Amino acid sequence: MMMNASIFPFLGLGLGTFLVTLGVLALLGASESRSTRRNRIALDETKDDIVFLFDDVDMVNASPQAQALLSAAPDEGGSDWARLLSLLLPRFPDLSRAMRDLADLGRVELSAHTGAALLKAEWHRGLARVTLVDHDATQENALIDRYTLDAMERELETLRETAEHAPFLVWRELADGTITWANAAYLALVDDISAGNDHTTWPPKRLFNRDTLLRMRPNANPFVAVETPSGPRWFDLHRATLGHDTLYTAVVADRTVKAEAARREVVQTLTKTFSHLTFGLIVFDKDRKVMLFNPAFGDLTTLSPEFLLTGPTLGAVLDMLRDKKMMPEPKDYTSWRHQISELETAAVEGRYEETWSLAGGKIYRVTGRPHADGAIGFLFQDISAEMALTRNFRAEIETGQAVLDTLDEAIAVFSSDGILTMSNTAYASLWGTDRMDSLAQTDARDATRLWHSKSAPSGLWNDIRDFIHQPGERESWTASTRLWDGRALSCRITALPRGATLVGFSPMASSLTQDQNTSPQAGPRFVAF
Template structure:
């Protein structure tokens, strides 16, 4: 059947179209040739997808949502976006770092993070680059609508919290169960950046793991360059499986403690050579300081005193070892210490006479801060000497009282120190019975009033000042004659004696009572 022009033209078009389809089909169906797939670009996803493209640890590109995530994680410290990214990922996906290092061999992996959100992370190896996709399974297919005021309030609160954390003067950081630092505030990052020009991820651990053993502990930190060293009071709080750590600078406190310790050591060395026992109790009434003399005087062992006993236990031990005078009422006696502990004015001072014959002087002084110090001094020799001296004085007074001669003794200052009974009978006065001091001038005036005028009395002061042996005679107003003598004593003293002139030859001195005129 012959073909007209239109039919021929239509045939040629169909033939050409069929040849093109066959050619295209042959392209995809050739044996040994796989169908080519267009490469997925990072921006082929939606704007809400969070995708990062990394070259090693360096971010090559990121979606707008991913950039927004990095901006929200801004810490304010001088760290790169890579550090902020890995800080966020390490907090959400513990143990992610080793998996990323093996990504070139595995090709891809998917992991699920911890926490209430349970985020998914998809990692893929794309021709030398790492492609990370972060997915929130709860938010897939959902549209979250937030009004402008609520969003603004949330944003302001976030800014406030971030400013508080970044301007906090203490070091704050977060650790995972393995002890790796997953987040840190500005103070921590600035401290970690000292001595180094490049602070990367993972963040260095400034402190050893000792702070995880106790809720509060003092730690020491020095930078890598060794240029700065500091002390911190560290406190940890559990945050799920992680730890939230706080480190407050404590250099001033440590320096004060070292100064106090040095001062206490100086005091201890000084008190170690004192023969007086010293015991200092703090406001909780525990022994804080004692010297070796206290162990010698109280017979308490150094082990017992080093255990910081309380004041009550200290006194009870002294009582058990018979180092206390046994009072009639031990509770009342203890009440004196209670009153002293309460900060009442004055101080406690008492002489303890022990059953062993020793004598202690115990002094207790309370302080304004609640502490109390006890001084224990052995005064046995002092008491013995005092008693011996007192006994000698009593013997000397008895000897003077046995004499018939009226005797009076003046000190170097011209004050009457002693007289005998014969003197009191003769002149009608006893200087020892007078509380006030009796001087030489008053005594001389008394003598003159009881005697007749005589040139001896005008010369008597000069004789006393000459401090030489002298004898003379005076006459009482009743007509009796008295023999008077002056004898100097050692130490600047003077002895003046009066005896009856009539009995001087036979050794008898009958001195009666003299009436002194008014």
């Protein structure tokens, strides 16, 4: 069947009209879609409204007042929603929990804990519309003097920059533990612990256990560790109550903790070393509290380790020693306290050394010495046996001296190196000397000069001096001489143990006896002294 050629012009005209119509409809559809999207994100606000429109955590629109409010939030790389939460959580503590249920409820209203503001949240077509109504924001109190506002903004900027650049951690919590603000150092540590994951959520991750924070005493600053990928980091925590909120600061204390651990190791090493010593040792730190002591100190003073491990002060230790009668009893308490003060001062200067004679008969030598960093240490030595031996030795010497003084023979005893160590009353009377003066570093040469000056010339004195200094085995011998007053003396030179020599002078019965010398060098001689 053949179509008439005259129909084609009409077909072309119809097709063109159809295409134009289709294009118009497409343009109208696109225009309607853009209009619908604009209506979807439109706020329909007045100029004073504070309205935010969020698509998940991203803000897609906001009123001018809302934008000004959000600009005051710290920008630490978090999401828009996290920044807004940092501003609103202090006034609306339940905001995070309420917004999680917004999609199901469709509408949420929260009142500020002070009652001065109201927050409305609405869910519409996948977007969250948040409106903040401030009951106190009237036109009258909203108009602030421009210069006052500038000063407030400068102060706010100064405080913000100060907090953000502080090298220590600072954060603020509500009464229920919700973190409402944290500085850059805190958030940086959160990033470090999160192994590179950004901190877009708010509130940020808690670094310190809440129970630990609540157990902190007001005046105590405990060291608390935080585990990080590079190992534990230690912080010195501080807490301050600000109304219903709490402000925490955490100062890095890694070096302090390491130094304290090193100090404890040194103390333990010293304690082990000193535990084998027989003398008592106790060390007080710069605050005069017990820092170190060894077992011998407890044995000597009868102070229990339980008492010493509590870290008592120097005064408390001395008081305990006084109560246990382990130190000399003062006349009264006032003089006792004065004695403690003098003891501490002398120990610091390194000149305290005393002998304590105790009621039980024991005798202690106590020495105080200064140590590094203002510490002082005391050494306690039991010298009871030493003092008893000294007393016995002194008693024996006094007994021997008394025996010598009863003899008529004038006796002088010389040590192996020729020092006069003992003489009797008869010797002092014969040679006209004071016994104490004669023992004051008098040697054989001084003694023989004295004897020579009071007797006739003779070589006897050289022989006696040589015999006194003669080493090895010696044989005793006797001789005689005559004094200038005509009296004849019999001389006895006797070798004693350990190289000592006894020289005895006795008056002879007849003053007419000739000078005789039975020494190996016998014979009268004139010798110049």
